[in-house]
Amino acid sequence: MNQTYSISAESVLSDLRYLQLLSNNFPTIADASTEIINLEAILNLPKGTEHFLTDIHGEYEAFQHVLKNASGSVRRKVDEIFGQTLRENEKKELCTLIYYPEQKLELIKAEENDIDDWYRITLHQLIKVCQNVSSKYTRSKVRKALPPEFSYILQELLHETQSDPNKQVYVNVIISTIISIGRADHFIIAMCNLIQRLIIDKLHIVGDIYDRGPGAHIIMDTLYNYHNVDIQWGNHDILWMGAAAGNSCCIANVLRLSMRYANLATIEDGYGINLLPLATFAMEQYGDDPCKPFMPKTGPDSVHNQKTLRLIAQMHKAISIIQFKLESQLILNRPEFGMEKRLLLDKINYEKGVLVYEGKDYLLKDTSFPTIDPQNPFCLTEEEEELIRKLKNSFINSEKLRKHIRWIYAHGGMYLVMNSNLLYHASIPLNKDGSFKEVEIYGRKYSGKSLLDKVDQIIRNAYFGDPDSEEQQYALDYMWYLWCGENAPSFDKDKMATFERYFVDDKSLSKEKKGYYYELRNEENICDMILKEFELYDPHSHIINGHIPVKTIQGEKPVKAGGKLLVIDGGFSKAYQSETGIAGYTLIYHSRGLQLTQHEPFQSTQKAIEEGIDIISTSFVLEFNSQRKMVRDTDIGKTLVTQIADLKRLLYAYQNGYIKEKS
Structure with missing residues (x-):
């Protein structure tokens, strides 16, 4: 017996019926072994980026822009990749293209004298951004996110290094061909959409999509088609x-x-x-x-x-x-x-x-x-x-309303526990004594x-x-x-x-x-009590709320109880912005830590496209991990570890004759 398995015959025999069912999905030793190797590799990738928004209240333009720029994550990536090699204006133009590819392309084509040269430069830049944002995922996951019409070409470009002269020629020929056959616009749009999709792994809406603003139904259409999202009902x-x-x-x-x-x-x-x-x-x-x-x-x-x-x-x-x-x-x-x-x-x-x-x-x-x-x-x-x-x-x-409400039921709940964070919109009622x-x-x-x-x-x-x-x-x-x-x-x-x-x-x-909750949530011991109620014992766990706008203009802070609780309602709704002084908070949780972003009022989509006016945001690092969090450290990682253990037992059963391989 291979010692690394630490599996006994008794434990395998006690679960033999389950393992026989598992063997239907992995019918041979090779299949089980390949899956173990695959899952072990996934465990050692950086955790995906989580994006938290709340109290959107129908403000669809600001919502869609924050979604497209991933609360500044796209700009940070562009800065990381291109550093001093691009001027500020060039980086701004690239970001705007990533946010609004169709509209920005129309403007550029009307202004550029040598559009083929622009295509060539821009495609090389977008390939670099795509390579960067896809690096934390398996090839399989990236492949599933690719638009079918360009899947093969994108796979080739994402996984080729241009430092090799032969590969550089290979990539250049692909790009030149894309331009010469008139597919550059379509390819750029596909890459920009891919960047938007890959830069955020999971979107959390911590309640209140509806009322006040003019486009809750537009927000719901966006969420309905979003790749990975949940909602905590407000x-x-x-x-x-x-x-x-x-x-x-x-x-x-x-x-x-x-x-x-x-x-x-x-x-x-x-x-x-x-x-x-x-x-x-x-x-x-x-x-x-x-x-x-x-x-x-x-x-x-x-x-x-x-x-x-x-x-x-x-x-x-x-x-x-x-x-x-x-x-x-x-x-x-x-x-x-x-x-x-x-x-x-x-x-x-x-x-x-x-x-x-x-x-x-x-x-x-x-x-x-x-x-x-x-x-x-x-x-x-x-x-x-x-x-x-x-x-x-x-x-x-109303057929459309029924469609949206069923989506809210299917993707939502009163609360969510994920990756050591507890998300709920408003409160948990408390007595005066806590x-x-x-x-x-x-x-x-x-x-x-x-x-x-x-x-x-x-x-x-x-x-x-x-x-x-x-x-x-x-x-x-x-x-x-x-x-x-x-x-x-x-x-x-x-x-x-x-x-x-x-x-x-x-x-x-x-x-x-x-209620007393809104006063007592400022105390660490109360937040610890609430977290333990939901079986969260990690000292780095957080409660994430919305519901009550943080009146930044009056000196209120979104970070409470020594960092245990975060209120990320800062006034997405225009109706609140005179009281809050800002236009909302959003939260980013990536492999390096937790980052809060404070947004100024969004002018308009038109200005963002035509003038490159991004939403003005200020980011605050709440927690920084000296070591990157990996998939192994997440809830999904715990599930994968269990799956690996099961597959190892199946492998043992194959190797020791308890289950026969299927041809």
């Missing part, structure tokens, strides 16, 4: 998931947020939701109403004229009132949610125009309530019932990891469960609670003061008190 994602499952309160909230930010593109163009019934209803009920508290939040780049904004404000008010009624009904139907304090429509003195709350009168900014019956304020009118029925039908039957808060769900109490596991199961049941079952109806109602419930890990505040923000000037009434 409260805005869950809201859309609830809407797609048919929860009327979630639908009303989705539409209200769309009106609040004048974001009709995602609703109408993206998902084909018919807003005409809402517009018609709003004009009928609020035609003479100025709807001032409901004027949408728009920036200087707004595409809407005043007449359209007025209509959106009317629609905004109409759906808001319907939302408050629907939520009130759900609160009464689900006393176990403990949200009776959010019943406010019955606290209005409609004659005096005041909200009577906890013994105090608050003057209302808007006193026009044509659809509310003061004697029965929670009841929808017949027109409102018909409207919500039509809207619900649109959401449930212990895990017990939350009652359907008669049972859950806390910590078990709470997130239970919530994950409920979210899946809401969409995929038996529509006639009591459990599925509870799950559907709970989707709304996850949006705004005090003990929801996706929210974790005492209230969502939507009504107060619209109708009451007194800011004290609209203040939302965060």
Whole structure:
């Protein structure tokens, strides 16, 4: 027996049935040996680069640019490879080409006098970048990433060294032929896309793709086709998931947020939701109403004229009132949610125009309530019932929305444990003393990891469960609670003061008190406790959050608890950038360590292409590994080590006659 195996006959015989099944995939000694050699080699490659983004909120241009430049990773590679051999302007032009090959090529061809010479130089440069970014992967993995039409040629170019004079001639002939037969543009585009794909091995979206910005559906199309991605559900994602499952309160909230930010593109163009019934209803009920508290939040780049904004404000008010009624009904139907304090429509003195709350009168900014019956304020009118029925039908039957939501379910969850990091969007509810808060769900109490596991199961049941079952109806109602419930890990505040923000000037009434988690997460011992709850004991483990924007302009820091916890929501959404002072954080975790990148507001894709204006970013090295992390040090590495052990036992079984080779 070869001593390196350390395998006993008893252990092989005890697993003989499993090994016989394994032999179907590796039918000979040669097959098993080759796979062992292959896996051992993979273990000793550098770990792939992980890219973390959160709270994108529909800002598709900035998102796509950060994805294309890999939070500055492309520029760092270009600097590494070309150092002082290229001027700054040349490196900038090369990076812009890699980000936007089709558009940049059009501009270059219109400007270059000797396009063949430019092709020749650029193809050599791109080959060097491709060789560099592919070096941490096996040939097999690179081959799978190659575009089929250029697969053979790219394999030849990626694995040939030009230091050998013979090989240099060989490469030059390939490049010259590509140019002479008119395939240079296609080949450049293929290489640029390959660089973008290989520079990032795994993309993590730590929640909140939806709402505020104009292109959540465009972001979802991008993610749908991305090579390796996961998502940890944020409260805005869950809201859309609830809407797609048919929860009327979630639908009303989705539409209200769309009106609040004048974001009709995602609703109408993206998902084909018919807003005409809402517009018609709003004009009928609020035609003479100025709807001032409901004027949408728009920036200087707004595409809407005043007449359209007025209509959106009317629609905004109409759906808001319907939302408050629907939520009130759900609160009464689900006393176990403990949200009776959010019943406010019955606290209005409609004659005096005041909200009577906890013994105090608050003057209302808007006193026009044509659809509310003061004697029965929670009841929808017949027109409102018909409207919500039509809207619900649109959401449930949107094919594009169904496709995207199913993708979110398939690639997501409430949390993710990967490579010693714990990812979740918002919080894990805590008590004041730092212990895990017990939350009652359907008669049972859950806390910590078990709470997130239970919530994950409920979210899946809401969409995929038996529509006639009591459990599925509870799950559907709970989707709304996850949006705004005090003990929801996706929210974790005492209230969502939507009504107060619209109708009451007194800011004290609209203040939302965060759960204890948001204070206690600054303490290392609390973060250690949370990490251990998820069986993470590595001293270099981290919690990675989003949800609450880091107000950098006020001196807040994204790194908390001595580096144990990272909050990478810095204001991707333009609506937050006045508060944060920046345009978001992203995180890169590569074989050399952990790197946080702070981004300035992105001007536009057009400026990036035409003027080479990259997103201005500042990178901070959070942790630097003196020795590169290899695949062996990752979760995938642990799986491969187990596979190698199994294959070695299979090899032993072949060599000792317990299993016969298959011809």
